[in-house]
Amino acid sequence: MARAAGRQAAVQACQYPPGRSLPEQLEWMRSIAHEGNDLSPRCDNGTVPTLNDLARSHTSLGDADVEWLHSLVSDWQLLADLSFADLILWAPASDGTGWLAVAQMRPTTGPTSLQDDVVGTFAGLEDQRLLDVARNERRIWRESDPDWTTGVPVRTEGIPVTRANRVIAVIERCTNLNSARTSSRLELTYVQGADDLARMVAEGTFPFPGAEAMLVRSPRVGDGLLRLGKSGRVSYASPNAQSAYRRLGLAADLIGSELGVITAGLCASDEPLDESLMVVAAGRAPRVAEVDGNGSVVQLRSIPLIVGGSRTGALVLVRDVTELRRRERELMTKDATIREIHHRVKNNLQTVAALLRLQARRLHAPEARAALEEAVRRVGSIAVVHETLSHAPEEIVDFDDIADRVAMMAGEVSSAEFRVAPKLTGSFGLLPSLVATPLAMVLTELLQNALQHGFPSAAKDDGLLEVAAARENERLMVTVSDNGVGLPGDFDLDSSTSLGLQIVRTLVISELGGRLRITPRPGGGTEAVVDLPVGHDPSPPRSESTQPR
Ligand SMILES: Nc1ncnc2c1ncn2[C@@H]1O[C@H](COP(=O)(O)OP(=O)(O)O)[C@@H](O)[C@H]1O
């Protein structure tokens, strides 16, 4: 009954009118609830506020408390699953007039008793007496009668969340009694485990202090569950857990055996005995370990149960990850293969370039010779990209490296007496290989033109050749400018039929979907601007990005 009132008073925190103090907001919420407004349980924008937002703006919990709640909710699926129940985490509102639902979890082992999302809901003190009792008496408190407001009997309990000897929040556990399973061994074991865990939450020993948040999904109850007694012997094994151990090569029964010893015995024999695995399998440390044996890989997660200061045993969650690990290995080999192919393509391109160079040396007609040398450079710029890709973990390259090397190659070709070294500023950032290869060729052509046509004879002392790159709004802008002799008077980019600019035009416009402009540079010389759509740059911004490199 109390719950019914609490639900009806439901108001979403994110619907608060902005610019009011908390007491005003709470007052506003209560007034709306009493007017009987039918408020949608979700925010207007369809999002549910986060634990952080709610805790920081509407409770007086400190950083360490909020951190504790985070670590609790990162792990409380376990409690929901073992309890076959929904969990709602309520934190006291900072003005002491009620409770705010800051997180919610549904069980994966049974039907939910809460159809709607309740995160962000406010409940007055009188609406949720259960929470108050649990907080004040500092123990798990069960409502004597089931709640029938939703048409099904729901048993509610308040579990105080204790940190550093203070109750910082209360978990409301809602069990749908209609769907309660028959009291099988499995259910009894689950519920008993849940009660131990709930008591640990109330005593401030769960979540495990200092335990690191798990980056990979930890095993769930449904993956397989073992219950160990005080001595580390298995007292219950779910069918999935049994199967996982069978696949590891266990012929004997799990029940009654010491899990630490048995598990160590199943490990692939050529590997040294893993002490930490034994500790985990014996249920002594709250950690995750992996057993590799008989061609199978099984993940174990152990949750030591210590209630009222004494060990009652442990829960060990068991998950067969053989397929997952196999796929990971496959992906790793695939990556390695792709890198090897790039390496070979680079070698082949270098061979082609070397052959062309040999042929060029044998030619006497200067024009033919120059044409072959140009081909050598074009092939070379593609090889640079493949070389970089052969070291890249993905098909994404740091184009700044490539630009450096392309510029160096172009500089080398300009004859020694009037060398103008290209200067690079800004940053290209990371680019997919599909963009990198054509762009490397474009850059080669533009640099080549500047060196060849901009500074055709003796270099001026103040010869300037600059490549500036900038990423903005998912576009890459590359400007190649020189202060050389400038474009011929009849220059027209669109009608130019010479090979170099034709290549540039085709690559920039048709292949990369970008824009190209080649115009006289203000102050003399030539300026070529390439503007490409390249998507978002995943690399962190460089602080020195406007400095010359
Ligand atoms: N940076 C530059 N400075 C002066 N002239 C240029 C520049 N870039 C291009 N041009 C002119 O554009 C013409 C076409 O260039 P391109 O298509 O690369 O052919 P090629 O380099 O083989 O002559 C060049 O011959 C040159 O007259």
Ligand SMILES: [Mg+2]
């Ligand atoms: Mg050219």
